[in-house]
Amino acid sequence: MSDFSTKSGAALVAGGTGGIGAAITRLLARRGSDVAFTYRANEVAAKELGREVESMGQRQSAYQLDLADADATATAVSQASESFGGIHSLVYAAGPHVPMVHLSKVSPAQYRAQLDADAAAFFNLAHAALPELRQSKGTVTVVTTAATRRFPVRDGLSSGTKGAVEAVARAFAAEEGRFGVRVNCVGPGMLTDGMADRLISSGELDDTALEITRRNIPLRRFGNALDIAEAVAFLASDRAGFITGQCLDVDGGYGV
Numbered sequence: 001m002s003d004f005s006t007k008s009g010a011a012l013v014a015g016g017t018g019g020i021g022a023a024i025t026r027l028l029a030r031r032g033s034d035v036a037f038t039y040r041a042n043e044v045a046a047k048e049l050g051r052e053v054e055s056m057g058q059r060q061s062a063y064q065l066d067l068a069d070a071d072a073t074a075t076a077v078s079q080a081s082e083s084f085g086g087i088h089s090l091v092y093a094a095g096p097h098v099p100m101v102h103l104s105k106v107s108p109a110q111y112r113a114q115l116d117a118d119a120a121a122f123f124n125l126a127h128a129a130l131p132e133l134r135q136s137k138g139t140v141t142v143v144t145t146a147a148t149r150r151f152p153v154r155d156g157l158s159s160g161t162k163g164a165v166e167a168v169a170r171a172f173a174a175e176e177g178r179f180g181v182r183v184n185c186v187g188p189g190m191l192t193d194g195m196a197d198r199l200i201s202s203g204e205l206d207d208t209a210l211e212i213t214r215r216n217i218p219l220r221r222f223g224n225a226l227d228i229a230e231a232v233a234f235l236a237s238d239r240a241g242f243i244t245g246q247c248l249d250v251d252g253g254y255g256v
Contacts, residue, residue, distance in 0.1 A: 001031055002031055002032035003031045003032065003033075003233065003236075003237035003238065003239065004028060004031050004032045004033035004088070004089070004236075004237065005031075005032030005033075006032075007032075007033065007088040007089075007136075008085055008086050008088065008136065009034075009081070009084050009085050009086030009087050009088045009132075009136055009138075010033060010034040010035055010036050010059070010061075010080065010083075010084035010086075010087060010088070011028045011033045011034070011035050011036070011087070011088065011089040011090075011091060011236070012035075012036045012037070012038075012077065012080050012087050012089070012090050012091070012129065013025045013028070013035060013036070013037040013038070013091045013093060014037070014038045014065075014067060014090075014091065014092045014093060014094040014121075014125055015037075015038065015039070015040075015092070015093040015094030015095065015143075016035075016037025016038060016039055016046070016049060016062070016093070017037070017039040017040075017042045017045040017046050017049060018093060018094070019191075019193035019225050020093050020143055020188070020191075020193065020225045020228050020229070021037065021091075021093035021094065021143075022045070022049055022225070023193070023224075023225035023226050023228065023229040024091055024093055024143075024225075024228070024229040024232050024233070025037050025049060025053065026049075026052060026053070026056075026229070027226070027229040027230065027232075027233050028089070028091075028233060028236070029052075029053040029056045029058040029060070030056055031233055031237075032058070033058065033088070033089070034058050034059040034060065034084050035053050035058060035059075035060050036060065036061045036062070036063065036080035036083070036084060036087075037049065037060070037061075037062055037063070038062070038063045038064070038065040038067070038076060038094070039062060039063075039064055039065070040064070040065070040066060040094075041064070043064065046062040046064070047062070049062070050062050059084065061079075061080060061083055061084070063076040063079070063080070067094055067117075067121035067122075067124055067125055068116050068117055068120060068121050068124070069124075070124040070127075070128075073121075073124045073125055073128055074124075074128040077125070077128040077129050077132065078128075081132045086132055086135060086136050087129060087132040087133060087136060087138060088136045088138045088139070089138055089139045089140075089141070089236040090125070090126065090129045090133060090138065090139070090140045090141070091140075091141050091142075091143070091232055091236065092122050092125060092126070092140070092141070092142045092143060092165075093143040093232075094118075094121060094122075095117070095118045095121075095162075096114070096117045096118065098114065098155075098157050098158040099157070100154040100155060101154055101157060102153070102154055102156075103156040103157070103160075106156070106157050110157070111157065111160070111161075114157055114158075114160075114161045115161050115164065118161045118162065118164075118165060119161050119164040119165050119168070122142065122165045122168065122169075123168055126140055126168070126169075126172060126183075130172075130176065130181070133176070133179075133181045134176070134179040134180070134181060137179070137180030137181065138181060138182075139181070139182045139183070139184070139235065139236045140169070140172065140181065140182070140183040140184075141183075141184055141185070141186060141232045141235045141236050142165060142166070142169045142183070142184070142185045142186070143185070143186050143188065143228060143232065144162040144165055144166050144169075144185045144186070144187050144188075144247065145158060145159055145162045145187050145188060146187040146188060146189045146249040146250075146251040146254065147159040147162070147187075148162055148163045148166055148187065148247075149187070149247075149249065150254060165185075166185050166247060169183050169184070169185050169245075170183075170245050173244045173245035174245060177244055177245075182235075182240070182241075182243065182244040183244055183245065184235045184240070184243060184244060184245070184246050184247070184248065185246070185247040185248070186228055186231045186232050186235065186247070186248050186249075186250060187247050187248065187249040187250065187251065188223065188227075188228050188250055188251070189217070189222075189223060189249065189250060189251020189252055189254050190213050190214075190217065190222045190223065190251070190252075190254070191222055191223045191224055191225065191227075191228070192222050192223070192224050193224050193225035213254075216254055217251070217252040217253060217254045218252060218253035218254070219252035219253055220252075221252065222252070223250060223251070223252060227250050228250055231248050231250050235248065
């Protein structure tokens, strides 16, 4: 399958070195796309990911970037577009680690910082990329969370800000469709990769909680980063050409 081999320009993946972001970057390259990706601090992981993309015969470029910096984000988008001759797909798979905590214990300053690091960061990226995406009639695919529809206790710091991201994504979908730009979200459920892996490793999700969660999932298993990457690649491809403004939850049927 080579959904992107005939497209001009590159895919730009924000948060490319994270568990989910790296899986998306690899899959887009495997499907025929050159890939630019951003990372916040892990230069070693960025170099390794870049080598993987090149081993698939695709060009790549990595940008160390704090997405909360609007000017720096706009510069990176411009550089990626110039280097690859445009951007055909934008993927937002970034966001800081979010501890599981009751909202009553979250300070206003902490909540505001989360909004800046996630919701404002997404806006900075999408706003900067819109001119390029209008030119290519491209796509925006945003990795959020299934928790915006089925709230788990102690997840408000994450789902609250991801809810803001989803609202902005729907607004972009409604406003940018006239330019041929499609905007969709993918909502991961419980995974063995990415942030969920960090929560398990830190003990914030213990064995009892994990077993209860597993029993509530009709497929009786947790997902992985590749499950999310497949959904992102589909929505970014022309196979989803009449889909916009939607959120596809990839959660094993949790809550059905």
